[in-house]
Amino acid sequence: MAEPVEKSTLSQQRVMSAWVFLAPMLAVLAVVAVYPLVKTIYFGFTDASIDFPGQAQWVGFRNYLEYLDYGGGEGEYYGLLADPDWWRAVWNTLRFTFFSVLFETIFGMIIALVLNTQFFGRSLVRAAVLIPWAIPTIVSAKMWAWMMHDQFGILNDMLMKLHIISEPVAWTADPDTAMLAVLIVDIWKTTPFMALLILAGLQMVPKDMYEAAKLDGIHPVRVFRKVTLPLIMPAVLVAIVFRALDALRVFDIVYVLTPNNANTATMSVFARENLFDFDRFAYGSAASTLLFLIIALLTIGFIRATRMNLGGDR
Amino acid sequence: MTVPAPIKRLAFYALVLLILAQALFPFYYAILTSLENGQALFEVNYLPKALTFANYEHMLTDGVFGHQIFNSVFVATVVVIFSLFLGVTAAFALSRIRFRGRGMLLFTILSVSMFPQIAVLSGLFELIRAFGLFNSLWSLVFSYMIFTLPFTVWVLTTFMRDMPIEIEEAAIMDGASSFTIIRRIFLPLMWPAMVTTGLLAFIHAWNEFLFALTFLSTDSQRTVPVAIAMISGLSEFEVPWGNIMAASVIVTVPLIALVLVFQRKIVSGLTAGAVKG
Numbered sequence: 001m002a003e004p005v006e007k008s009t010l011s012q013q014r015v016m017s018a019w020v021f022l023a024p025m026l027a028v029l030a031v032v033a034v035y036p037l038v039k040t041i042y043f044g045f046t047d048a049s050i051d052f053p054g055q056a057q058w059v060g061f062r063n064y065l066e067y068l069d070y071g072g073g074e075g076e077y078y079g080l081l082a083d084p085d086w087w088r089a090v091w092n093t094l095r096f097t098f099f100s101v102l103f104e105t106i107f108g109m110i111i112a113l114v115l116n117t118q119f120f121g122r123s124l125v126r127a128a129v130l131i132p133w134a135i136p137t138i139v140s141a142k143m144w145a146w147m148m149h150d151q152f153g154i155l156n157d158m159l160m161k162l163h164i165i166s167e168p169v170a171w172t173a174d175p176d177t178a179m180l181a182v183l184i185v186d187i188w189k190t191t192p193f194m195a196l197l198i199l200a201g202l203q204m205v206p207k208d209m210y211e212a213a214k215l216d217g218i219h220p221v222r223v224f225r226k227v228t229l230p231l232i233m234p235a236v237l238v239a240i241v242f243r244a245l246d247a248l249r250v251f252d253i254v255y256v257l258t259p260n261n262a263n264t265a266t267m268s269v270f271a272r273e274n275l276f277d278f279d280r281f282a283y284g285s286a287a288s289t290l291l292f293l294i295i296a297l298l299t300i301g302f303i304r305a306t307r308m309n310l311g312g313d314r
Numbered sequence: 315m316t317v318p319a320p321i322k323r324l325a326f327y328a329l330v331l332l333i334l335a336q337a338l339f340p341f342y343y344a345i346l347t348s349l350e351n352g353q354a355l356f357e358v359n360y361l362p363k364a365l366t367f368a369n370y371e372h373m374l375t376d377g378v379f380g381h382q383i384f385n386s387v388f389v390a391t392v393v394v395i396f397s398l399f400l401g402v403t404a405a406f407a408l409s410r411i412r413f414r415g416r417g418m419l420l421f422t423i424l425s426v427s428m429f430p431q432i433a434v435l436s437g438l439f440e441l442i443r444a445f446g447l448f449n450s451l452w453s454l455v456f457s458y459m460i461f462t463l464p465f466t467v468w469v470l471t472t473f474m475r476d477m478p479i480e481i482e483e484a485a486i487m488d489g490a491s492s493f494t495i496i497r498r499i500f501l502p503l504m505w506p507a508m509v510t511t512g513l514l515a516f517i518h519a520w521n522e523f524l525f526a527l528t529f530l531s532t533d534s535q536r537t538v539p540v541a542i543a544m545i546s547g548l549s550e551f552e553v554p555w556g557n558i559m560a561a562s563v564i565v566t567v568p569l570i571a572l573v574l575v576f577q578r579k580i581v582s583g584l585t586a587g588a589v590k591g
């Protein structure tokens with residue numbers, strides 16, 4: 001350690017105590033995060049089974065891709081990278097992430113702009129907007145499953161009374177609407193989070209900018225585009241990335257709202273089904289590893305792109 | 315401008331009403347359903363009609379659900395206590411002491427909070443079985459640290475960073491040890507931040523589904539999200555929606571109350587956790 005010589009014993013003591021204070025937290029994280037992650041990656045390269053994971057044998061990339069040569073120029077590819085169900089899960093996840101984050105951002109922006117103006121009962125409305133966020137995910141999934149019930153659901157009833165649909169829709173079961181159903185619930189539940197983050201950004205915009213714009217008689221839409229949007233963009237972008245990383249690992253809404261449905265099964269759902277339902281522990285571990293890889297790459301890319309200040313000095 | 319002001323005002327309040335309606339209606343409808351019984355459940359009602367508490371009575375007296383609520387309270391409380399204890403000391407070191415590798419460490423902690431839970435599931439499953447914790451509530455206390463701990467450390471670090479350095483310097487001059495500084499100086503100032511992070515960690519633990527679904531196998535050990543997901547009738551056509559909605563309302567009302575009471579703090583905690591950085 002090339003520390004400066006004149007460094008006092010006091011600060012040396014403080015550095016020592018820093019590590020003492022950090023040690024328990026780091027130890028816990030090592031056991032609950034680092035070890036299991038390494039183990040999951042390892043299982044992905046073995047033939048581990050759920051009952052005897054200890055007897056796992058190394059099989060290389062077989063869970064990812066393997067060419068079985070039948071001889072005579074005949075053969076077939078096996079493994080995740082050749083598994084149409086996996087690619088379907090990837091596609092479902094990307095579709096889900098794109099649309100949920102897109103609509104959450106749009107609705108979140110509208111709600112944030114409304115909450116940022118002065119009006120009668122504003123604090124009550126802000127409190128009410130938080131409620132979907134406060135409801136546990138499973139509960140929202142069940143509530144909406146009931147509202148979307150094909151025979152007794154209020155959603156069908158409303159849409160039929162409004163003459164938008166002519167006969168009841170089996171929202172969560174119909175292949176055409178299952179993903180839409182999942183999206184509706186997720187967007188409903190997470191828009192408040194987006195709205196709050198954008199609102200926090202809006203409230204940091206200096207008020208005198210608006211007053212100056214008003215005095216100059218500039219159209220509000222123009223003010224929004226030229227002043228507000230550029231100023232809140234950093235906050236919005238960070239919120240979008242956080243939500244996207246969250247959406248990529250979505251599990252519970254899909255699992256509860258549309259169980260055993262190939263049209264909505266996401267990467268997390270695919271991995272868990274293989275791990276615990278289909279008795280393909282190693283295959284599920286490989287799928288988990290791939291999902292981890294995708295999210296890790298995106299996270300690093302995003303931290304690079306936004307140049308987040310991690311040193312702790314502002 | 316061609317649109318007259320009153321019409322603009324009207325349109326604005328219509329938008330406010332629409333926002334309110336979409337946010338509140340599903341929960342209103344869940345309460346409505348939970349108060350219906352028998353035939354009333356199978357006709358669509360927009361307004362209360364013949365209210366009964368039979369569903370609540372059924373859920374609260376069947377014995378299992380009460381036990382499951384206790385499981386959730388236990389797990390979430392212990393998780394909060396552990397994460398706050400480990401989080402405060404770690405945050406002190408990360409925010410107040412300069413040392414090599416601090417930035418790298420914060421980066422690692424942030425990346426752990428972005429782990430997809432599924433990526434550790436098979437490794438954790440093996441570990442929990444090796445520890446003999448399978449189907450024990452401690453398996454959840456243990457595994458929930460993976461998301462509550464990075465979050466707690468991160469938010470408390472951001473909060474502590476903003477506190478003036480002078481008070482601490484004065485204490486160091488008086489010869490106070492780091493532990494005394496945390497206990498006597500930071501803790502009294504920190505309780506608002508601790509309440510916020512504790513509350514958010516509690517909500518997170520209360521709502522968690524994937525680990526609870528995987529690491530617990532018997533009905534009496536389950537936490538409420540899994541319990542609600544698993545309530546089922548005798549057949550696909552006899553799903554007891556009244557019971558499910560009653561259970562849902564029971565586990566949600568305390569959360570909504572907490573969130574509304576601590577609204578401002580929660581918003582600042584969320585923005586500290588997500589936007590600053």
